[in-house]
Amino acid sequence: MTQQNRQILLVEKPTEKLSPSHFEMTTSEMPVAGDGEVLCKTLYLSLDAANRAWMQGKTYRDELGAGNVMAGGVLAEVIESKDDKFKPGDLVQADGGWQEYFAQKGKVLMKRKRHDPLTHLLSILGVTGQTAYVGLLNVGKPEPGQTVVVSAAGGAVGNVVGQIAKIKGCRVVGIAGGAEKCDWLVNDLGFDAAIDYKDENIFQGLKEKCPDGIDVYFDNVGGQILEAVLFRMNMHGRISCCGAVSQYDTGNPGPGPRGVPGLLVTKRLTMQGFIVMDYAKDLPKADEEMAGWAKEGKLKVLEDVIDGLENAPSALVGLLAGENRGKRMIKVA
Amino acid sequence: MTQQNRQILLVEKPTEKLSPSHFEMTTSEMPVAGDGEVLCKTLYLSLDAANRAWMQGKTYRDELGAGNVMAGGVLAEVIESKDDKFKPGDLVQADGGWQEYFAQKGKVLMKRKRHDPLTHLLSILGVTGQTAYVGLLNVGKPEPGQTVVVSAAGGAVGNVVGQIAKIKGCRVVGIAGGAEKCDWLVNDLGFDAAIDYKDENIFQGLKEKCPDGIDVYFDNVGGQILEAVLFRMNMHGRISCCGAVSQYDTGNPGPGPRGVPGLLVTKRLTMQGFIVMDYAKDLPKADEEMAGWAKEGKLKVLEDVIDGLENAPSALVGLLAGENRGKRMIKVA
Numbered sequence: 262m263t264q265q266n267r268q269i270l271l272v273e274k275p276t277e278k279l280s281p282s283h284f285e286m287t288t289s290e291m292p293v294a295g296d297g298e299v300l301c302k303t304l305y306l307s308l309d310a311a312n313r314a315w316m317q318g319k320t321y322r323d324e325l326g327a328g329n330v331m332a333g334g335v336l337a338e339v340i341e342s343k344d345d346k347f348k349p350g351d352l353v354q355a356d357g358g359w360q361e362y363f364a365q366k367g368k369v370l371m372k373r374k375r376h377d378p379l380t381h382l383l384s385i386l387g388v389t390g391q392t393a394y395v396g397l398l399n400v401g402k403p404e405p406g407q408t409v410v411v412s413a414a415g416g417a418v419g420n421v422v423g424q425i426a427k428i429k430g431c432r433v434v435g436i437a438g439g440a441e442k443c444d445w446l447v448n449d450l451g452f453d454a455a456i457d458y459k460d461e462n463i464f465q466g467l468k469e470k471c472p473d474g475i476d477v478y479f480d481n482v483g484g485q486i487l488e489a490v491l492f493r494m495n496m497h498g499r500i501s502c503c504g505a506v507s508q509y510d511t512g513n514p515g516p517g518p519r520g521v522p523g524l525l526v527t528k529r530l531t532m533q534g535f536i537v538m539d540y541a542k543d544l545p546k547a548d549e550e551m552a553g554w555a556k557e558g559k560l561k562v563l564e565d566v567i568d569g570l571e572n573a574p575s576a577l578v579g580l581l582a583g584e585n586r587g588k589r590m591i592k593v594a
Numbered sequence: 595m596t597q598q599n600r601q602i603l604l605v606e607k608p609t610e611k612l613s614p615s616h617f618e619m620t621t622s623e624m625p626v627a628g629d630g631e632v633l634c635k636t637l638y639l640s641l642d643a644a645n646r647a648w649m650q651g652k653t654y655r656d657e658l659g660a661g662n663v664m665a666g667g668v669l670a671e672v673i674e675s676k677d678d679k680f681k682p683g684d685l686v687q688a689d690g691g692w693q694e695y696f697a698q699k700g701k702v703l704m705k706r707k708r709h710d711p712l713t714h715l716l717s718i719l720g721v722t723g724q725t726a727y728v729g730l731l732n733v734g735k736p737e738p739g740q741t742v743v744v745s746a747a748g749g750a751v752g753n754v755v756g757q758i759a760k761i762k763g764c765r766v767v768g769i770a771g772g773a774e775k776c777d778w779l780v781n782d783l784g785f786d787a788a789i790d791y792k793d794e795n796i797f798q799g800l801k802e803k804c805p806d807g808i809d810v811y812f813d814n815v816g817g818q819i820l821e822a823v824l825f826r827m828n829m830h831g832r833i834s835c836c837g838a839v840s841q842y843d844t845g846n847p848g849p850g851p852r853g854v855p856g857l858l859v860t861k862r863l864t865m866q867g868f869i870v871m872d873y874a875k876d877l878p879k880a881d882e883e884m885a886g887w888a889k890e891g892k893l894k895v896l897e898d899v900i901d902g903l904e905n906a907p908s909a910l911v912g913l914l915a916g917e918n919r920g921k922r923m924i925k926v927a
């Protein structure tokens with residue numbers, strides 16, 4: 262029997278909330294590496310809130326079309342190479358999509374050194390950890406003693422942002438959904454305080470838990486939480502815009518936050534959007550420093566690994582509902 | 595007869611649109627300079643959209659209260675001084691308010707060198723010109739050949755922003771109200787194009803007149819115009835947030851612009867609020883360069899001088915409706 266390639270297609274674009282029914286598992290022939298191409302086997306598939314944003318329109322990548330293999334970042338192993346720079350057994354990071362095998366030009370693959378455990382290459386040493394690192398330190402620029410607030414604080418990026426801010430000597434307040442998650446942020450991860458946005462009034466919570474105002478806000482969610490934070494920002498504060506997950510899983514994104522641009526002027530705030538690749542030159546340093554902190558036990562590595570490609574659709578839907586703690590990924594092989 | 599001091603009070607805070615009936619002229623006794631104080635005679639009173647914003651709440655200054663002398667920036671002459679650093683005849687810039695005379699501590703006054711004509715000290719060499727200069731060059735950071743869009747382009751700050759951007763080799767598009775004002779921006783001030791927001795669809799106008807997108811937006815207005823601009827910004831564009839005049843003269847400011855923070859992330863935009871004093875160290879250079887450009891005829895100085903303190907209320911209401919071209923001020927003495 263010829264070997265085959267299991268793939269998950271996005272068969273219909275969601276107009277409202279995403280559900281597993283928007284996806285379909287299919288089986289196709291094994292891809293073949295053409296000239297300059299590399300055949301890869303997916304080991305781990307990264308699940309990210311951005312996956313949903315890609316379905317809404319053109320972002321920093323083209324909009325996803327229905328009927329295609331669902332897009333996603335992966336960690337993969339080279340099986341066969343027609344590019345001199347790669348050989349079987351090499352580890353690569355790629356935009357491989359939700360499938361077991363893929364063939365792509367060598368120039369779009371990023372070689373990774375092996376690391377034990379491999380999963381760290383998708384969490385603290387992958388796009389997730391790098392996003393937290395550059396978004397907090399290069400964009401947010403917190404100083405010791407300042408107050409840093411992070412939303413989606415239990416998520417893959419948010420928990421790392423909060424931990425790095427603590428390492429840097431900041432007071433850290435996380436915003437997350439659910440009392441249990443909030444307790445965990447404070448008791449297990451060392452956050453100074455947490456606000457349960459599902460249960461507490463955000464304005465009130467920020468007032469109580471950020472008595473000296475907010476100097477840096479790492480925003481993963483946008484919407485009403487961003488609005489509430491704007492009113493508590495200190496003069497010359499910085500808002501690092503990483504994502505807007507509150508606006509992704511809907512057919513009708515809300516208006517922007519009140520206070521833009523009025524509060525930006527009166528408080529002289531800076532809001533800056535970024536993606537990891539804007540700081541490509543700083544990433545080796547980020548990886549090195551993060552690996553060091555993890556080794557010393559200063560940075561807890563939180564991973565939520567789900568087995569089996571077939572579980573990717575429901576795992577992504579769950580991630581958008583905030584059910585994960587730390588970096589969610591699928592073990593494909 | 596003892597000399598008296600004519601003053602204009604803000605007798606009632608507006609809940610909707612500002613009108614002259616919110617003000618009242620009164621006459622009080624001449625102020626007296628106490629220890630360390632300086633008695634000043636107001637020569638020119640600056641009218642600014644920010645005057646209205648101060649009535650809405652705490653900004654970078656305390657909220658204005660009803661029953662007090664209306665606040666405002668002035669150019670004044672020293673009459674009597676009990677501070678060694680000042681002597682009669684000195685020229686000062688101050689937060690003197692809408693009145694003929696005032697006494698303040700010397701330390702809150704800023705001495706100005708005489709300049710011919712004096713009015714330039716309130717337009718290109720005052721807060722207005724400095725705001726345009728630092729907001730465009732220090733915050734917006736345009737490069738030659740890039741597209742700069744400015745709103746309230748016929749106003750005191752806007753017209754200067756557009757002219758500086760032209761001097762710096764940018765393509766400049768102004769947004770203003772009325773066909774006549776738009777023609778004037780293009781034909782008299784050398785803007786490359788103008789959009790009449792009262793008559794044209796802003797999205798369509800920006801598409802046609804900024805075929806290469808927008809690299810720098812100098813925002814004086816906020817609201818729907820900011821929203822439309824966000825959708826036409828180029829990757830890594832900068833938005834210099836100077837004011838939000840669309841939101842000032844109302845009891846019910848609108849929601850924020852759609853696309854915040856989503857478009858900030860996908861296009862990696864930076865939005866930054868500022869006021870002149872954030873760049874205090876650059877102001878001498880700004881004044882020098884602006885004076886040079888004006889002398890060489892590269893920068894047209896547009897002033898709208900109205901005679902008589904009693905006309906300040908209607909002149910401010912008119913400014914908020916966009917009836918001025920260039921820097922509006924009141925000649926008090």
